[in-house]
Amino acid sequence: MLTNLLRVVLLILSLLLPSNALRAQDTPIDIPAGIAAMGEASLKELGQLVTDLAATGDSAVVPALTALGAGTLYFEETSGAVLIERGSSYLNPITGEAVELGADADLSKIRVNNGLRRDIAAALAGMTLMSDNPATRLTAANGFLAKPDPANIPLLDEAIAAETDANVLKAMQTARAVTILGDDEASIEERQAAVPLVTAGAGRGAITILNGARNSAPAELQPAIEAALAGLEQERAVWGALQNVWFGISLGSVLLLAAIGLAITFGVMGVINMAHGEMVMLGAYTTFMVQLIIRQNFPGLIDYSLLIALPAAFLVTGAIGVGIERGIIRWLYGRPLETLLATWGLSLILQQTVRSIFGPTNQMVIAPTWMSGSTEFYGLSITYGRFWIVIFALIVFFMLLMILNRTPLGLQMRAVTQNRRMASAMGIRTPFVDAMTFGLGSGIAGLAGVALTQIDNISPNLGQNYIIDSFMVVVFGGVGNLWGTLVGALTLGVANKFLEPYAGAVLGKILILVLIILFIQRRPRGLFALKGRAVEQ
Amino acid sequence: MNIFSAKSALLAAALAGSVSLSAVPAMAQDDTIKVGILHSLSGTMAISETTLKDTMLFLIEQQNAKGGVMGKMLEPVVVDIASDWPLAAELARQLIEVDEVDAVFGCWTSVCRKSVLPVFEELNSLLFYPVQYEGEESQRNVFYTGASPNQQAIPAVDYLMSEDGGSVERWVLAGTDYVYPQTTNKILEQYLLDKGVAAEDIMINYTPFGHSDWQTIVSDIKAFGSAGKKTAVVSTINGDANVPFYRELGNQGVMAEDIPVVAFSVGEEELSGFDTTPLVGHLAAWNYFMSVDTPENAAFIADWQAFIGSEDRVTNDPMEAHMIGFNLWVKAVEAAGTTDADAVIDAIVGLETPNLTGGIAKMLPNHHITKPVLIGEIQDDGQFFVVWETEDLVPGDAWSDFLPESKMLEADWTAPISCGNYNTETSTCGSAM
Numbered sequence: 001m002l003t004n005l006l007r008v009v010l011l012i013l014s015l016l017l018p019s020n021a022l023r024a025q026d027t028p029i030d031i032p033a034g035i036a037a038m039g040e041a042s043l044k045e046l047g048q049l050v051t052d053l054a055a056t057g058d059s060a061v062v063p064a065l066t067a068l069g070a071g072t073l074y075f076e077e078t079s080g081a082v083l084i085e086r087g088s089s090y091l092n093p094i095t096g097e098a099v100e101l102g103a104d105a106d107l108s109k110i111r112v113n114n115g116l117r118r119d120i121a122a123a124l125a126g127m128t129l130m131s132d133n134p135a136t137r138l139t140a141a142n143g144f145l146a147k148p149d150p151a152n153i154p155l156l157d158e159a160i161a162a163e164t165d166a167n168v169l170k171a172m173q174t175a176r177a178v179t180i181l182g183d184d185e186a187s188i189e190e191r192q193a194a195v196p197l198v199t200a201g202a203g204r205g206a207i208t209i210l211n212g213a214r215n216s217a218p219a220e221l222q223p224a225i226e227a228a229l230a231g232l233e234q235e236r237a238v239w240g241a242l243q244n245v246w247f248g249i250s251l252g253s254v255l256l257l258a259a260i261g262l263a264i265t266f267g268v269m270g271v272i273n274m275a276h277g278e279m280v281m282l283g284a285y286t287t288f289m290v291q292l293i294i295r296q297n298f299p300g301l302i303d304y305s306l307l308i309a310l311p312a313a314f315l316v317t318g319a320i321g322v323g324i325e326r327g328i329i330r331w332l333y334g335r336p337l338e339t340l341l342a343t344w345g346l347s348l349i350l351q352q353t354v355r356s357i358f359g360p361t362n363q364m365v366i367a368p369t370w371m372s373g374s375t376e377f378y379g380l381s382i383t384y385g386r387f388w389i390v391i392f393a394l395i396v397f398f399m400l401l402m403i404l405n406r407t408p409l410g411l412q413m414r415a416v417t418q419n420r421r422m423a424s425a426m427g428i429r430t431p432f433v434d435a436m437t438f439g440l441g442s443g444i445a446g447l448a449g450v451a452l453t454q455i456d457n458i459s460p461n462l463g464q465n466y467i468i469d470s471f472m473v474v475v476f477g478g479v480g481n482l483w484g485t486l487v488g489a490l491t492l493g494v495a496n497k498f499l500e501p502y503a504g505a506v507l508g509k510i511l512i513l514v515l516i517i518l519f520i521q522r523r524p525r526g527l528f529a530l531k532g533r534a535v536e537q
Numbered sequence: 538m539n540i541f542s543a544k545s546a547l548l549a550a551a552l553a554g555s556v557s558l559s560a561v562p563a564m565a566q567d568d569t570i571k572v573g574i575l576h577s578l579s580g581t582m583a584i585s586e587t588t589l590k591d592t593m594l595f596l597i598e599q600q601n602a603k604g605g606v607m608g609k610m611l612e613p614v615v616v617d618i619a620s621d622w623p624l625a626a627e628l629a630r631q632l633i634e635v636d637e638v639d640a641v642f643g644c645w646t647s648v649c650r651k652s653v654l655p656v657f658e659e660l661n662s663l664l665f666y667p668v669q670y671e672g673e674e675s676q677r678n679v680f681y682t683g684a685s686p687n688q689q690a691i692p693a694v695d696y697l698m699s700e701d702g703g704s705v706e707r708w709v710l711a712g713t714d715y716v717y718p719q720t721t722n723k724i725l726e727q728y729l730l731d732k733g734v735a736a737e738d739i740m741i742n743y744t745p746f747g748h749s750d751w752q753t754i755v756s757d758i759k760a761f762g763s764a765g766k767k768t769a770v771v772s773t774i775n776g777d778a779n780v781p782f783y784r785e786l787g788n789q790g791v792m793a794e795d796i797p798v799v800a801f802s803v804g805e806e807e808l809s810g811f812d813t814t815p816l817v818g819h820l821a822a823w824n825y826f827m828s829v830d831t832p833e834n835a836a837f838i839a840d841w842q843a844f845i846g847s848e849d850r851v852t853n854d855p856m857e858a859h860m861i862g863f864n865l866w867v868k869a870v871e872a873a874g875t876t877d878a879d880a881v882i883d884a885i886v887g888l889e890t891p892n893l894t895g896g897i898a899k900m901l902p903n904h905h906i907t908k909p910v911l912i913g914e915i916q917d918d919g920q921f922f923v924v925w926e927t928e929d930l931v932p933g934d935a936w937s938d939f940l941p942e943s944k945m946l947e948a949d950w951t952a953p954i955s956c957g958n959y960n961t962e963t964s965t966c967g968s969a970m
Contacts, residue, residue, distance in 0.1 A: 043924065071817065071917060111922040113914055114818045115703060118794050146794070211765030236760070247752040254750070352579055360578075360587040362780060364811050372815075374788055381756070383788040456749045457780045461581055465747045465777075500753045505744040506714045 031056060035064045035093050038110055039075035039082045047116055054123030062127050064093035068112060069120035077106040122147035129155060129172075134165045141171035145205075148179040150186075174201030181213045191217075192224045199228045207232050239379030244497050250386040252493025253393035254455065256486060257448035258466040259473035260397060263485040264441030267474050268404075268417050271329055271438070272340045275347040276470060277463025279321060279442045283313040283449020284458045285354060288363045295366075303368040306450060313446035321442020325435045347463070355460040365453040385454045392451055396444060401482055403440070413437045417480075476516050478526030488527055492516075569612040570605070570876055572597060573632035575643025575653070575664075580620025581746070581776065585855075586645050588806060589667065590615060592856045593642050595844045596863045606867050607874070614638055622652040629653040633662045639876035640665065640866055642859060646775075647671060647717045654679065661878050665866065667858035669801060669823075671720035675935035675948030675957040677882065681905045682862035682898075683855060684824050685933040686724050690771070692910040693799050693822035694725060696925050697769045698732070702912075703797065706766040707738040709758050711774055714743040718773035721801070725771060728939045738766065748778045751785040759789065762796045770798040779803050783816050793818025799912070805851035808919040816915045824908040825857040825893055826921040834893040851919075861898045861906060864890040869900075886951055896930050903948035903957075905933025 029052040038049055050068070053061040067073040067084040074083050074090065081099065083090040089098045090107075101107075112120070125143030128136050137159075144152055156176045163169040177197035180186045199206050207229065214225045258280060265273045290309040294301050301308070324346065332339045367385060374383040404410040415423040416433045424430045449462070456462060469492075477488025492512060499508040523529065574593045576586035597611045605611055614636045618625040625644070632638045633656070640663040644650045647670050657664045657678040669684035697705040710725055712718025722741055729739055740761050742754060762768035774782055779802070786798065799820040805827045827838065837860070842848055869885035870876050885900050892898045898906045907930040913921025936946035936958065945962045949955070956966035 109916075111914075111916070113701075113922075113924045114793050114797060115701065117818065121794075205763075208763040208765055211763065213765070215765050240760075243756065244753070247750075247756075250752060251750045348579075355579065355583060355587075360583040361806060361809060362584065362811065364809075366812050367784075372788065374790055381789060383752075383785075385784075385788055386752070455781055455784060457777050459584055459777065461584070461747075461777065464581075465749060496750075497753055501757065504742070505748060505754065509745060 029053060029056060031058055031060055032094055035061070035082050036080070038064070038068065038073070039080060043113060043116065046110070046112065047119065050116065050120055050123060054126070057127070059127055060094055062124065063091075063096065065120055065124055067093065068110060069117055069124065071109060071112070073110045074107045075110050076101070077108065078102060078104050082110070083107075118147060122149070126152060126155060129159045130162070134168050137163070137165070137168045138171055141168060141175045144175035145171070145178055148175070148182050150179060150183040153179055153183075170201055173197060177201065178209055181209070182216070188218070188220045191221055195224045195228050199232060207236065235379060243380055244501070245494060246380060246382065248494030248497035249490060250390055250493070251496060252490035253390040254452070255469055255473050255493055256397060256489035257389070257393045257451055258445075259470040259477075259485055259489055260393075260400060260482070261441040261443070261445035261448065262470045263474050263477075263482055264400070264444065265438055266471070267480045267482075267485070268413065269434070269437055269441070270336075270417070270479075271333075272336055272343065273329075273441075274340060274344040274467065275324065275350060276441075276445055277465070277467035278347045278350040279317045279445035279463070280449040280452060280466055281354065281460065281463040282317050282320060282350070283446030284365075284453045284456075284462055285358065285363070285449075286313040286316045286446065287450045287453045288358075288365050288458055291365055302366065303370065305366075306368060306371075306453075309450050310447060313450045314443040317446025317449070318439040318443030321445075322435045322439040324442070325438035329438065330431065330434060347467075351460045351463075358460075360460065363458040365458060367454055371454060389451050389454065396447055397482070397486055400440075400444065404482065409433075409436060472513075472516060475520065476526055478528035481526075481528040484526055484528035491527075569610045570607075570870075571612050571614050571636060571638040573629075573636065573638035573641035573643070574613055574615045575618060575625065575629055575632065575641050576615075577620040577645065577649075578615075578617040582620040582645050582649075584776065585806065588850075588853075589643075589645070589855055589859055591845060592841075592859050593863070595841060596860060598844065599840065600863075600867060606870055618643075618649065622646075622648050625649050626652045626656050629656045629664075630660070633657075633660045639663070639870075639878075640881075642667070642862065644668070645855070646715070648715065650679070651716075663866070663878055663881060665859070665862035667855045667862060669854070671717045672724070672935060672937050673720060673940075673943055675903050675905075675950070677904075677950055677955075677957060678878070679904060680862060680865070680885070680900065681933065681935075682858040682865075684908060684910075685905055685935060686721055686937055687934045688824060688908050688910055688931045689801055689822050690721050690725055691728060691939075692927060692931070693801070693820075693912060694728065694771065696822075696912050697771075697797070697799060701925060703767050703769070705769040705797075706734070707762065707764060707768040708734065708740070709761055709768065709770040710739065710741045711754070711758075711770055711772050712741075712743055713748070713773065713775040713778060714745055715775075718743065718775070721773050722771075724937045724939050727941075731939065738764075744774065744778060746776065746778065748774075749781045751782045752789075755782075755785045755789050755791060758796065759791060768796050770796060772798050772800040773802060774800070775802045779807055780811055783819070784811070786819075787815030793820075793914070804853035804855075805920065806853045808915065809849075809851055813915050813919050814917045817917050819915050820912055820924075821915065821921060822910065822912050823854040823921075824910060825854045826911055826913050826923060827852045828913070828916075828920045828922065829894045829911070831893065831895045833891060833895065837893055857893050861890055861892055865898070865900050865906075882950065899930075901932055902951045903933070903935045904950055905935055907932050 034049055034053045038046060041049055050065065053065065063084060064073060072085045074085055076083055082093055083099055084093050090101060091097065092099055121143040125140040129140040131137050144156065153176065156172055160169065160172050160176065163172060174197060177194040180194040181191055181198055198209055210225050210229050214222065217225060262276045265271050265276065287309040290312050291305040294305045328342050329339060332342060371385045371388055374381050404413065412428050412433045415428060416430050420430055473488045473492060474485055476492065477484030496508055496512055499511055503511055574590050576590045577583050578587055578590060594613055597613050600606065601610050614632060616628045616632060618628055629641065632641055642665045644653060644666055645668050650666055653664065654676055662678060664679045665682055666679055667682050669689050672685040696702040708729055710722045712722055726739060758770060797820055799822055801822055803821050804823060838852055841852055842850055865885055865888055868888050868890060869881045873880040873884035886902050887900065889897045889899045894909050896909050898908065900906055909930055910927045911923050912925040913923050916922050935948040936943040938944045945960055946958045947961055948957045949959055959966055
């Protein structure tokens with residue numbers, strides 16, 4: 001049923017492509033033989049086969065070439081057949097019919113390299129420009145854009161005349177303009193007219209294309225390209241600054257996530273918790289485990305595995321946090337140096353435990369589709385993964401603020417940290433509140449771990465990379481103040497990103513450290529210092 | 538004050554921990570030959586080095602199954618240098634003096650090698666170093682079984698400049714900020730300038746260890762690549778920083794067709810940590826890939842996976858280097874009839890052993906070996922597809938021919954020269970500097 005439909009579509013396609021068929025060579029290659037030869041061809045031979053097959057202009061080669069470019073074309077050694085993989089079945093590349101594999105089938109992927117992939121995209125563009133599917137036409141137009149060839153102009157003109165979809169039309173016109181711009185045989189007027197079209201249509205790629213054209217353009221054309229480039233460069237400088245702010249906010253949100261749990265355990269409770277980073281790491285490993293279970297048992301839920309991992313990570317690390325508080329830290333209250341040493345030792349133990357269980361290598365957490373890729377927002381390029389992490393950090397921050405300021409537990413936490421004996425005298429179970437506070441801080445570190453699976457390695461060392469930054473943020477923002485942590489994290493993020501282009505990543509980090517040291521000299525209590533009697537303790 | 542004493546106490550504790558670890562194979566017998574394994578099993582470098590420790594145990598077990606060396610069983614002595622380089626020197630000394638090992642296989646980073654070098658020189662023992670490195674060194678007691686720059690970096694750049702590689706004209710040299718990337722990039726920069734690349738077409742960028750926020754740098758690379766010339770990134774980024782780097786590349790849509798990244802420190806082991814679908818087509822240059830189709834390699838992979846008990850474990854280039862180094866050492870000991878360091882150093886030069894890619898690895902007088910150079914493209918299953926390889930084996934060159942200060946230097950540890958930095962212009966031992 002499906003294969004019949006495919007055949008009809010192919011038939012229509014072949015009827016729609018007279019211009020291509022006319023360009024066929026005098027002695028066209030035999031298509032089934034050509035495709036079958038792909039199985040054992042070397043890279044060079046494969047390149048020649050692609051050129052020959054594309055030159056036939058016959059749409060029957062489209063599925064095979066598409067599959068070759070996408071890496072889904074296989075060679076079955078026993079029967080010598082070339083097959084297209086689709087899901088778990090294998091199709092004949094010409095008829096599109098499913099092929100039953102023998103028990104002794106020996107499948108190997110037909111591999112291509114970068115250059116060949118580019119050639120395939122360009123070859124396919126010519127054959128799919130008239131497709132019924134707007135998305136296919138868009139890909140085809142972009143294929144022309146990537147590899148402009150003056151021979152394609154008549155085909156593009158024809159396609160533009162017939163195009164109804166505004167987006168595809170724009171892509172086609174841009175592709176045509178780029179081709180004209182680089183065509184030495186086109187008139188100067190035509191080429192000059194193409195410059196603004198390229199500028200408007202090619203987005204962030206326009207600078208690349210114009211720069212490329214400038215390198216080979218005749219003198220008469222230079223002024224037009226120069227002018228367009230100057231305008232684009234200026235625009236890019238403005239957007240570049242904004243882009244830097246976005247990068248800074250995004251870095252800041254990661255710092256915020258990592259530090260906010262510490263703002264509770266260190267900032268509110270005053271415990272120097274060197275094992276904080278390991279709580280982040282455990283959160284990341286919980287995510288890994290959750291995804292592993294989902295992948296094995298409920299593959300349909302894989303896109304939501306991060307959301308499912310959030311409560312799991314919070315509970316796991318929170319429980320471990322309560323355990324640490326009850327088992328170790330409560331014996332060490334008021335002795336900061338011992339706490340520091342004990343938690344440092346604990347962090348080493350946790351790291352090595354994870355290393356023994358999961359091995360020293362990185363684990364893999366797949367990014368859900370809604371967190372992969374990027375979008376263009378005017379001149380800004382925003383990656384979805386970073387975007388969701390910024391949103392997530394803010395949600396965590398405000399929820400924590402609510403818990404501290406609006407719930408009985410939050411009230412008790414603040415009471416205990418401000419005056420333990422008084423709180424105890426008022427009937428608050430201070431040991432219970434201590435354990436809960438530490439558990440909350442650890443649980444939030446676990447949440448940070450879930451987010452970090454999307455940008456960093458999931459390895460036993462994950463936490464170490466964040467512990468110093470976290471302390472820096474909390475101290476800089478002001479110990480004991482959540483708003484300070486927010487402002488501190490974002491300030492450090494943005495400052496880091498503005499220093500980086502000028503000073504480089506290494507010197508940038510050093511400068512930030514020096515600036516913080518100087519700042520702490522001036523204001524020992526950080527940006528948002530607590531005032532009042534609580535400070536005197 | 539207090540903090541400092543706390544720190545040294547910690548160090549002492551760590552030291553005590555590793556000392557007790559080294560005592561694990563306590564079945565010391567007189568008729569065994571001891572082999573030291575000096576790798577990080579904890580800390581930052583554990584991710585790469587733990588596998589090498591297992592590789593050595595695997596090789597020793599295989600050799601013992603074949604009857605050992607000269608009728609004696611081999612006995613591994615494992616120590617954990619915990620990614621701490623002064624500790625590495627301590628433990629190297631302990632291996633040689635206390636455990637009395639006859640050869641040591643170990644280290645990953647150049648700073649580790651530089652830290653333990655004086656110990657091996659002073660106590661006259663043997664170190665087999667299995668990782669690609671920056672060159673500009675040759676020491677009598679060290680055998681460099683990884684690639685020198687002319688066996689990895691230079692061929693990779695040649696490939697990218699060729700038509701097959703995309704005729705690249707503009708270069709980003711991105712690396713982690715330490716000695717290997719710095720020296721390699723110095724050599725590469727000079728090589729590119731010699732090849733007629735304009736200085737403004739080269740961008741050099743360094744990042745700290747474990748750098749995780751690549752947004753600015755990737756966007757800079759995109760901007761640098763928009764000058765209308767074909768651009769490529771040569772990455773000497775090491776260790777943990779690679780995963781976030783590649784993730785950012787994928788997310789910002791830097792496709793291999795537009796700006797290919799060729800990496801010198803990313804292998805199968807590093808890629809096993811993430812989904813490589815967005816990275817298909819990016820490149821790596823090594824002397825061995827797991828995907829190489831030879832009977833030797835198939836047998837090695839099968840034996841390794843049986844030893845480690847998992848079908849998912851990959852093999853990589855430094856593992857092959859350890860295998861070659863180990864086999865050469867075994868042959869040298871058998872040829873010399875003793876494990877004495879001086880005799881082995883004399884016997885090992887010129888010995889040959891098959892590598893896993895169908896060629897022969899030969900120990901050269903400069904203590905480097907011959908290797909093929911392979912360029913592979915990353916595939917969506919985390920493996921590499923070899924798109925280019927050198928026709929012949931490339932002999933390792935200790936001193937780069939492209940740096941003015943080292944091009945007249947040669948290393949030759951055979952008589953009559955017997956010198957690690959022999960100046961061919963003045964015919965004296967020792968550099969002209």
